[in-house]
Amino acid sequence: MSSDDLQVAPGTRLLHIGPHKTGTTALQSALHTARERLADHGVLFPGTGRHPMAAVHAVIGRPPLLGHSRPNLDAWDGLVEEVAGAGADRAVVSSEFFADGDDDAVPRIVEDLGGPNVHVVVTLRPLAKILPSQWQQYVQNGLRMRYDAWLDTMFNKPPHxxxxxxxxxxxxxxxxxxxxxxxVGPANLTVVVVDQSRPEMLLRTFESLLGVPEGILVAERSLTNRSLTSGEAELVRLLNKEFRRRKWPEKVYPRFIRYGAIAQMRASHEPLPEEHRITTPAWALERAAEIGAEAAEAITRLGVRVVGDLSSLGRTPPGDARPPAATGTPLVSPDAACQAIIGAIAASGAAEGTPAVEDLQVRDADAATLVRVLKNRGLRRARRSLRRGR
Structure with a gap:
């Protein structure tokens, strides 16, 4: 399929709905960075940030991230007004949280953004690739369930x-x-199956859809959106358990955990080769491939436009077919643990008077031990702040 075949008509509102873990952050960062260059070619990327999260949470009517208050519809109304102001120019709106919209939310979203002028784009990856990434994202939002237990729930319990x-x-x-x-009808929906062997494929496809020159969208290289290692995820999971055990108020979770410990760890710690990534057991990979194959067949019957290899959804990606991870508590490197402590202390506003990180004597240890370090040494001042926040 050529670039001209993909290009949407002038005045189209290109609505990218994700879902999660299909290259959404990379795409949104590229669109954000290219906002002015896109405008020079008659394409509006509304707002000032990478992602209109508040606006989308408001219109889908679903709870936002743990600890955040539900936004009101003013944010959505503002986004709609800006898109309407694009006139005959093309506009592109991207949020993976649109995928959370139910049967009532979807018609409103489409109507508000332009009705017949809306063209929906769905980006897809094999489910086997999504599973560990999505689980750790839930962990970063307070989930306390281990990966193996979560997989059992997802595949062997009723959906939803x-x-x-x-x-x-x-x-x-x-x-x-x-x-x-x-x-929107099948003529107004495009599925893009992301090709892991061609990292630039997603950006090039969106350039073709928007009718802009190749190279306008550039991937932003950053550590901040990297995946957590198995040990890091276990550290956060145990912090979540401690957070819940102490009955700390949810409103402080973003400050101390999401934008404190986790953000600092992801941004400042580069995992070592011996820090294992999260691995999915063979039985779950097989189930994921079966469901992916069923989905590919059903999508074909829907008659929507497809870019990429839809059949790849039913295959286990190379490198993922491995035995379950070894039992036992995963290791967390001293650097990762220290970054988590630094982030939590910095977020508490209590850095003065706390012991220096080098005095904590943190060494390679299991995640449970590191949580005790965090609890007993690194977060003394933070706990006092939490009590005042109740």
Missing amino acids: TGPTPTFWRRHRHDELIGRWTSV
């Missing part, structure tokens, strides 16, 4: 239940596409 009911709403991809196709 358990601690993460949004998972299958986002990642039963045929149903997601069917939900949006029923509103």
Whole structure:
């Protein structure tokens, strides 16, 4: 399919709905960086940031991230007004949280953004690739369930239940596409199957859709959105358990955990080769491939436009077919632990008078021991601040 075949008509509102873990952050960062260059070519990327999260949370009517208050519809109304002001120019709006919209939210979103002028784009990856990334994202939002237990719940319990009911709403991809196709029609929906062997494929496809020159969208190289290692995820999971055990108020979770310990660890710690990534057991990979194959067949029957190899959704990606990870508590490097401590202390506003990181004597240890270090040494001042926040 040529670039001209992909290009949407002038006045189109290109609505990228994700879902999560399909290259959304990389795309949004590239669009954000190129905002002025896009405008020179008649393409509006509304807002001032990378992602209109507040606006989308408001219109889908679903709870925002743990600890955040629900935004009101003013944010959504402002986004709609800016998109409407684009006139005959093209506009592109991207948020993976659109995928959380239900049967009532989807028609409103489409109508508000331009009705028949809306063209929806869905980006897809094999489910096997999504599983560990999505689990750790839930952990970064307070989930306390281990990966193996979570997989058992997702595959062996009724869908839309358990601690993460949004998972299958986002990642039963045929149903997601069917939900949006029923509103915009198959001619107004494009599926882009991301090709892991061609990292630039997603950006080049969106350039073609928007009718802008190749190279306008450039990937932003950064550590801040990297995946957590197995040990880091376990550290955060145990912090979540401690957070809940102490009944600390949810409103302080973003400050101390998400934008404190986790953000500092991801931004400042580069994992060592011996720090293992999260691995998925063979039985779950097989189930994921089966569901992916079913979804690919159903998407084909919907008659939507597809860019990429849809059949790849039913295959286990190379390198993922491995035995389950060894049992036992994963290791966390001293650097990762220290960065978590630094982040938590900095977020507490209590850096003065706390012991220096080098005095903590943190060495390679299991995650449970490191949480005790965090609890007993690094967060003394933070706990006092938390009590005052109740």
